[in-house]
Amino acid sequence: MMDTLPLFPLASVLLPGGHLPLHVFEARYRKLVQALLNEELPDRRFGVVTIRQGWEVGEDNVDSMYDVGCTAIMDNVRQLAGDRYDVSATGERRFRLLQIDTESAPYLLAHVQWLPDATPEPDNPARRERLTAAAREAHERYHSSGLRNEPHETPGADADPADLSYLLAEDCVLSVEDRQALLAETDPMVRLRDLRRLLLREAQFLRELRAVPAPLAEFAQEASPN
Structure with missing residues (x-):
């Protein structure tokens, strides 16, 4: 439509x-x-x-x-x-x-x-719970890196798994490319899996670099017409 x-x-x-x-x-x-x-x-x-x-x-x-x-x-x-x-x-x-x-x-x-989410495969509660728990754990690991000391909110246990990846991503610093990939992904379980991977990667960067990486867009020339 x-x-x-x-x-x-x-x-x-x-x-x-x-x-x-x-x-x-x-x-x-x-x-x-x-x-x-x-x-x-x-x-x-x-x-x-x-x-x-x-x-x-x-x-x-x-x-x-x-x-x-x-x-x-x-x-x-x-x-x-x-x-x-x-x-x-x-x-x-x-x-x-x-x-x-x-x-x-x-x-x-x-x-x-x-662009709604794709029709899910037959419900697999164990897989859904596993991915949800893994994404939440990665989110907490990211915020416990020692360099991101600002308050953060963890979505409640009743958060819809289809929206959870967006809620967690909104609470983190990710590049434009990473955020765009999450926006475009129409499988909620794949979105959670991808977010977990991104947060584990960012947490590792924080530990190794001892600095908070800025989104790549901050280094590009401003292109917005406004």
Whole structure:
């Protein structure tokens, strides 16, 4: 099923359930915020896609962006001088980017296809519990490295395994590429397995380097149009 969303390209990856703070100052995205506030766009919903490192946003194609993004629901808005805005939003639902429309609105629109998780294989509670426990253990090992002393929250035992990988990833520093791979993976059990691998790798880096690695995107030239 295809749908249309206003689009906000960023140099970072928004995950379902994740928190997104934005400082909006570029003209077309100020107009997007105004349209959301005036309820010209339903449910205060817009799409977020990640710009590929070192690329500018394409005007008529999707080549400058990753093809899987996440919708965001605008939670709070604070208007600043010069019609700028501080915005906070929450990640909601994944989509696949099909085509960009630069003509129909003063901001980018995207034709998208929703991307639900794949139909799971016959339920295997033992495998699910094993992967869930392993991912939680890797998350705790990452935060007990001795260098990440800030408070962190561990999702409760009732957290949906399909969402757990996103909840744990949101609480860690991962590269744009790693976060994008988690966003694009449609098998929840594979997502948990991949997250565990990433967290064990990052924990090992922290122990060996005795420093917190920055996401790779921080070393790239800022490509966001906003």
